[in-house]
Amino acid sequence: MPTEYNDLRLGAIMEPFRFHLFLCTQQKPEGVACCPVSGSIEVCEALQREIEARGLTHEVQLTTCGCMGLCDEGPVMVVYPEGVWYRRVRPADVNEIVDRHLLGSKPLERLMWSDAAAMKALSIDHGEKYRAAMAARDCAGTLPDSLHQTIRSFMPSRVILTALELDVFTTVGEGANAEEIAGRIDASTRGAEMLLNALVSLGLLTKSGGAYRNSQNAARFFAKGSKDNQREGLMHTANIWHRWSTLTDAVRRGARVPIDSARPPDWTRNFIAGMQHNAKDRAPLVVKALGAEGVRRILDLGGGSGIYSIAFAKANGEARAEILDLPEVLPLTAGYVRNAGVEAQIALRAGDMLGDDLGSGYDLILLNAICHMFSSEQNQELFRRARQALVLGGRLAVQDFILNPDKTGPQQAALFSLNMLVGTEAGASYSEPEYVAWMQAAGFADVRRIALPGPSDLIVGRAAK
Numbered sequence: 001m002p003t004e005y006n007d008l009r010l011g012a013i014m015e016p017f018r019f020h021l022f023l024c025t026q027q028k029p030e031g032v033a034c035c036p037v038s039g040s041i042e043v044c045e046a047l048q049r050e051i052e053a054r055g056l057t058h059e060v061q062l063t064t065c066g067c068m069g070l071c072d073e074g075p076v077m078v079v080y081p082e083g084v085w086y087r088r089v090r091p092a093d094v095n096e097i098v099d100r101h102l103l104g105s106k107p108l109e110r111l112m113w114s115d116a117a118a119m120k121a122l123s124i125d126h127g128e129k130y131r132a133a134m135a136a137r138d139c140a141g142t143l144p145d146s147l148h149q150t151i152r153s154f155m156p157s158r159v160i161l162t163a164l165e166l167d168v169f170t171t172v173g174e175g176a177n178a179e180e181i182a183g184r185i186d187a188s189t190r191g192a193e194m195l196l197n198a199l200v201s202l203g204l205l206t207k208s209g210g211a212y213r214n215s216q217n218a219a220r221f222f223a224k225g226s227k228d229n230q231r232e233g234l235m236h237t238a239n240i241w242h243r244w245s246t247l248t249d250a251v252r253r254g255a256r257v258p259i260d261s262a263r264p265p266d267w268t269r270n271f272i273a274g275m276q277h278n279a280k281d282r283a284p285l286v287v288k289a290l291g292a293e294g295v296r297r298i299l300d301l302g303g304g305s306g307i308y309s310i311a312f313a314k315a316n317g318e319a320r321a322e323i324l325d326l327p328e329v330l331p332l333t334a335g336y337v338r339n340a341g342v343e344a345q346i347a348l349r350a351g352d353m354l355g356d357d358l359g360s361g362y363d364l365i366l367l368n369a370i371c372h373m374f375s376s377e378q379n380q381e382l383f384r385r386a387r388q389a390l391v392l393g394g395r396l397a398v399q400d401f402i403l404n405p406d407k408t409g410p411q412q413a414a415l416f417s418l419n420m421l422v423g424t425e426a427g428a429s430y431s432e433p434e435y436v437a438w439m440q441a442a443g444f445a446d447v448r449r450i451a452l453p454g455p456s457d458l459i460v461g462r463a464a465k
Contacts, residue, residue, distance in 0.1 A: 017061040019102055020080040021047065023089075025064040029145045034067070035074035039090060043075050046091040050098050060102055069123030073113070085113040159198045161238040164231055168195070169222035172205065175213045236274035239267060243422040250422045257422075272332045275369065276305040282399075282454065283311035289450045289458055290364070290397055292316040299362045299389060301353045301382075302370045304329060305336040306346060309366075313345040322347045324358070354378060358389040365390060368399045369456070372416065375426030376434065383442035390463040396444060398459045399452070403431040412455045435459040 023044050028034035044064060051060050070076050073087040084107045086097070093111060100108050113119060137144075163169065166185045176184075182192035196212050199205040204218040214223060221230050242259060249257045264270075286308060292315035300309045303323035312319050323333055327350040337346050354374070358365075365386045371379050386396050401413035408414060413429045420427035432449055436459070439447045444461030451457050 015081050018059040020061045020063065021077060022063050022065045022080070023047070023077045024066065024068050024074060026066045028067075028071075033071040033074070035071065035076055038074040038088070040075035042091045043077070043089050043094065046094040047098075050094050051102075054098055054103070056098075056102060069126040070119065071126060073122075076113075079107070082107065085119065086111045087113045156198075156202055158241070159195065159202065160204070161234075161241055162195065163199055163204070164222060164234055165238050166195075167224070167231070168199070169204075169214055169218045169231075170224040172212050172214050172218075172223075175211045177210045177212070181212065230277050232270055233274035233277040235266070235270040239264065239270065240419065240423070244419075247418065247422050255421070255425050268328055269332060272304050272329060276307055276336065279305070279307045279368065282452065282456070283307045285452050286368070286397075286399060286458065287311045287315050289452060290395070290460070292319065295319050295364050297362045297364070298322065299324065299358060299365045301358075301365065301367050301386075303333065303366070303368075306333045306340075307336070308368050309346050310337065310340045310342055312364075313342040314340070317345075320345055320347070322349055322359070324349045324351050324353055324356075326350065326352070354382065358385055360389050361391060362389050363391050363394040365394070365396050366399075367397065371398055371400050371435075372420050372429055373424055373427045375428075376430070376438075378426070379430070380438045380441065383438050383444070387443045387463050392463055394463045396439065396461050396463070398435060399456055400459075401429045401455060402435070402449070402457050402459065403429050405431050405433055407431055410455070432459065 023040055024035040025040050025044060026034060027036050044062070047062055051057055051062060068076050068078075070087065075087075075089045077086045077089050078084065079086070079101060084101070086108070089097070089111060093108070097108050097111075100106050166187065168181065168185060171181050171184045178193035178196055179189045181187075181196065182189040185192065187195075196205060197207070199218075200207045200212070204215050204222075205212045206215060207213075220226050220228050222234075223229060224231070243256070246257045246259060292312055295312060295316055296319060298309060298312055298319060298321040300306070300321055300323045302325055303309055303321075304325065306321075306323050309321035309323055312321060323330075323346060325333060325348075330348045330350055333348055337343055337348075353370075367382075367386075371382075374382065383396065390396065401410075401416050403409070403413045403417070407417075407429075417429035420429065436447045439459070439461040443463060443465045445464035447459065447461040449457055449459055
């Protein structure tokens with residue numbers, strides 16, 4: 001056997017970090033022993049915080065992993081290069097593990113598991129029982145757990161959306177019991193208590209002595225007064241829920257179907273807030289991908305909150321943007337632009353991009369999360385008119401979910417296409433070949449796709465004729 005292979009096998013030259021921690025976080029069906037049930041997720045979070053706080057991020061690699069076959073002794077963690085196994089680790093043990101093992105190079109003996117023979121026997125026994133159980137389920141024609149979970153995944157989603165609609169997390173505040181919360185949200189005590197208990201099971205609330213309190217994430221993202229509160233934007237998702245309940249009929253009809261309930265009065269505000277939250281991190285990426293240098297006149301079609309025009313204005317003090325959107329949207333747009341301090345660079349124009357004159361002389365036209373609302377024919381006509389509004393060499397930039405050629409993925413784009421089915425007359429997600437063909441037919445050349453992190457990409461073309 002070559003010497004090089006022996007060195008690799010023994011780990012002599014294969015450890016890029018001083019320590020490498022493997023922690024099991026494999027979730028199993030409810031009622032089955034597993035490390036997450038014993039608290040491995042909380043252990044992982046505590047380890048991440050402590051490693052960062054001690055300045056060890058470049059020396060210690062923390063990796064979550066699948067089942068090690070020792071579920072009843074979890075949470076289970078292995079530390080390399082020594083190969084030290086720990087069992088029944090708790091968040092309260094993390095400081096001591098970091099102090100003694102990672103900083104002091106002395107394993108924490110009280111948590112160590114060093115009976116290799118017993119560990120191997122337990123792991124083998126676990127594996128055999130698991131395979132036998134899976135074989136029995138398959139023979140009986142039992143629905144796989146993963147598929148069953150997917151089918152019922154609307155339940156936890158609906159719990160959270162209802163809590164957002166009722167503003168439960170703001171109401172909980174610093175802590176309250178079910179009766180107090182029910183009175184504040186105008187609900188029955190019975191119904192409120194069931195909802196609150198379900199939120200505890202989802203990790204969004206805690207319960208002690210009958211009092212409910214927000215988890216860290218709930219307080220940060222869902223409660224009024226937090227700088228990161230996203231409730232208003234997420235209310236748009238709650239509004240979408242009602243449309244998705246018509247999916248069966250929409251599939252039969254091929255377009256959205258009428259529903260009895262009218263749009264709530266704050267629908268537009270929630271929609272724009274939701275788009276603002278979605279685009280907050282993406283706007284700088286789009287500016288970087290397109291480049292702000294040399295961009296003087298921008299037309300931002302359906303600009304909503306103005307987040308992309310604002311990003312260009314901040315990147316280039318000479319850029320001037322015009323946002324074209326519906327009259328009911330522009331007062332909201334004005335507030336976002338004013339708060340960003342770029343009013344001198346951004347003008348607002350009320351109109352309908354499908355019918356109104358777009359103007360002329362622009363060197364960049366933006367269509368961010370717009371094309372999926374329209375039919376193929378509407379997009380082709382919009383691209384043609386956009387070409388007329390651009391100077392020679394100007395660019396049309398489309399950012400959207402982009403399907404693969406056979407339209408079966410990516411999954412988020414395929415699901416979003418159904419979102420357009422239930423919500424619009426003719427909208428859909430479209431494929432890269434479709435966007436390229438439309439742009440080329442409208443007089444654009446050098447059409448290319450620019451990949452962005454996340455679920456959407458750019459399709460960009462230059463006005464050529």
